[in-house]
Amino acid sequence: MDSNKFIRSVRLRESACRGCINCIKNCPTQAIRVHNGKAHIIDKFCIDCGRCIRYCPHHAKIAVYDPLSVINDFKYAVALPAPSLYAQYNNLANVDIVLNALLKLGFDDVYEVSAAAELVSEASREYIREHMDEAPFISSACPSVIRLIRVKFPSLISRLLPIKAPVEVAAEIARARAMKKTGLKPEEIGIIFISPCPSKVSYAKAPLGIEKSSIDNVVAIKDIYPLLLPHMKHDESQLKPLSHSGRIGIGWSNAGGEVAGLLVENYLAADGIVNILRVLEQLEDEKLHGLTFVELNACDGGCAGGTLTVENAYIAATKTKRLTKYQPVSRNHLSENPELQSIYWADDVEYEPVFRLGNTFKESLRMMSDVEKLTAMFPGLDCGSCGAPTCQTLAEDIVRGDATPNDCIYVLRSNIAELSRRINDLTENVTAGKALSAEEDELLHRYIRELTADLASFGVPDKTKQRKE
Amino acid sequence: MGEPLIYTYDIDGEDFTRAGEASSSVKNRLKMLGVDSAAIRKTAIAMYEGEINMVIHADGGTITVIISDDAITMVLADRGPGIPDIEKAMQEGYSTARPEVRSLGFGAGMGLPNMKRFTDEMKIDTVIGQGTTITMKVYLHSDGL
Structure with a gap:
């Protein structure tokens, strides 16, 4: 078995672990055991959802990700801010304030994940329309959801929308544009995602639906958040106009944000890993009828509730709504992005029967x-x-x-x-x-x-x- | 031939919201056994329909599931009113469920037809006023596939 497949970014800080049972009781896939007074995560059972990070009272569960200094590894570094980054700040009237601050922090360019999200929304709308007879479809943007389905719900794998996650699409476009702009080789350009969760850290190393991710490094929103504050200038006359995404793209940071961009009426949007498990069970048993689309986010409140964010997920949701209130609906279209080779998955996600007891x-x-x-x-x-x-x-x-x-x-x-x-x-x-x-x-x-x-x-x-x- | 696995479930006739617990439990065990997902799906759907029927018509009952090398056998036994006309009951859309049950989205007259469609064998033994026993089989080919 390919060991890379079960790579995870949630780790144990052994010195802090007291050997209590909080993590084992809260793990949705029963992937943790305590032996000899210390917790152990079983790689192949773990879906990297980060729930144990939230439930460990001793902070012994941590997420590993890259430090900001990775930008020095490249001749040209492009920041890919997740839309949930914007929701961390109070009274943010303009996304450009954050994007300009990222340049001051040392990035050479920025490309918003929310811009790519609008392309994913467009492709999803088309795909659903063309394959209506195969509905319901399950969103494939959250890597933990895919990993959960991969180990526990084999019959639902074919329902996953075979479209790349917004961050992957963003990484491909950002690299192509940077190459064109600078004339540099692909490896000289660093594509660095500013992530709300550890699940995407693992995704960049072991992607799902494609062989290799275009994301080079993943840094945490909680690390970048305070560093941007001193660089944030609210005087609009001094800001370069960098933002190019609308309400649909930025809205992806909230639970329900993805379906909002699909314009389908019969949908279900669930967030929180325990709720998701229940929905998947019911979908598998064909107890949910008449659905076209099922949006699932492993974290409570959606990506804005990721374990690498700082703001309360529900306050973040309100801030996102306020930020996008006067934005155009969508500002990105597939036809305007010829550098994107394909927005669809190249590989199938395969069932991993890790919970099977024996070999036969x-x-x-x-x-x-x-x-x-x-x-x-x-x-x-x-x-x-x-x-x-x-x-x-x-x-x-x-x-x-x-x-x-x-x-x-x-x-x-x-x-x-x-x-x-x-x-x-x-x-x-x-x-x-x-x-x-x-x-x-x-x-x-x-x-x-x-x-x-x-x-x-x-x-x-x-x-x-x-x-x- | 190895020893078969036998599970027995008491189905509560009072509670609609709990119907499906038994089929869910069987489904999760079949996954751990590495049974092919098509056979799991057939078993789970047929058993769930059976559970619902027992709740709607018979005030509950008992389900025995036998997993052996070559088949999954489900025996659903109740002490309900019995089925007066099996042929009619097997017709899609035919239902004797009460209106309040139908208002909950159940009783669409697809229970028995679905149980037949999703299993490889089905046998109904019914005695009016005494109860019904339905035996369903889903075949497993070599190595649980």
Whole structure:
């Protein structure tokens, strides 16, 4: 299996991890386990949604992305600001204020992702119109949504809109334009995305629907936000007119923004990974009827709610609405962008059966039978003390060879009680004055050894040690 | 031939919003078994229709799902009123659901026809006043495909 396929940008900061169960309980794909007092993310289960970053009370989950200094790696650096960047600022009357500040920060040029988003909207409208009989379509702009569908909903893969994400389209156009303008080679030009989320960081390294992304580096909105503030000049006479996107493009930063640009009436727009999971289940079961388009955003509130943003997602949504109030509907058209070779996916997204138990159906059937037996043995409290999110996942881990029944503290407790009872029975004979046979003596020693080992495996976190850290 | 997996679900006759829980649970297990998505889809749709029917007409019942090497077998047993005319009930659009049930979007008369369409075998045993047992099979070819 291609290891690059499951690359992720959500990481663990081990020194900060206390081994609590908040992340394992909140992970939508049950991709996290706690073993030996530290969380571990299972690569192939993780969809990089960043939910654990939000739920970890100790800030032990972090996102990795590039520092702004990457602009020095190139002769010519183009910033691709996500529209959610604009929504971070208060009282922003003009997008050019942000775009001009990006130039002052050191970028040689800017190309708005919202401009490319309008091209994606146009292509989507055309595609939907031409393929109406295959509806409903699912938006493919959020990489975490694609990754979720790829591992959990094989029957829905064919419903993904086979159109590149706005940021990819922006990167292709920006590079082509920069090459034309400067005469530089493609590798001398840096295309740097200013991202609201870690999911797009992974996307740039392991894209979906195409072989290689045109994005060179990804920096975080939360890093760029404060750096732009001193460069933001609100005097409009001093601003270069750089912005070229309308209400549809900028609106993509909010939940519901994508469907607003499609002009379809029968749509569903869901945001937040838990809500999305429910929608996908219902779509898979064909319980949702009459839909043309389904917009899904992994983050609450859409991209503006990404984990690399600073503003509250709902306030950001209002700010975006205010910013776009007097904008034209759309300012970009496919016919005016000949440098864009193709807006469609070149590759198919393939089902990755990472949750399958065995390598063959027969093997899986046998393993599932063991899973059911083990699950029945556990108390069903889903307490998480074993380090797995539910009793069922612990059973799956055991069957996959990644855990043991003694990881369940209730199983361990009853084992200990049973061993103590046997030891007690044997020693009662001694108390009553009867000598133990050699066999009984050996048994007694064995029970004591087992009991000691069981007690040692309790692995209660050392509180005093933690406080010192 | 390995040991088949057997799951039993009690279907609550009171609650429409919970119908579909059993088929969802079976669907997720079939995915973990690596069963082909077309067979999963057929099973999930047929079973969901069956669940809904049990809620609408029979005040619930029991569903037993048997997953073996070569087939997924669903046995839906209820103690409802029985089906007086199976031939009529199998017609698309024929429904005896109450108006309030139809107003919720159910009871369009597609339940039994869909169950038949999405399965490879279907058998209906019904006794008026005693209940109905529907047995459905979705075949699995070699290696769960």
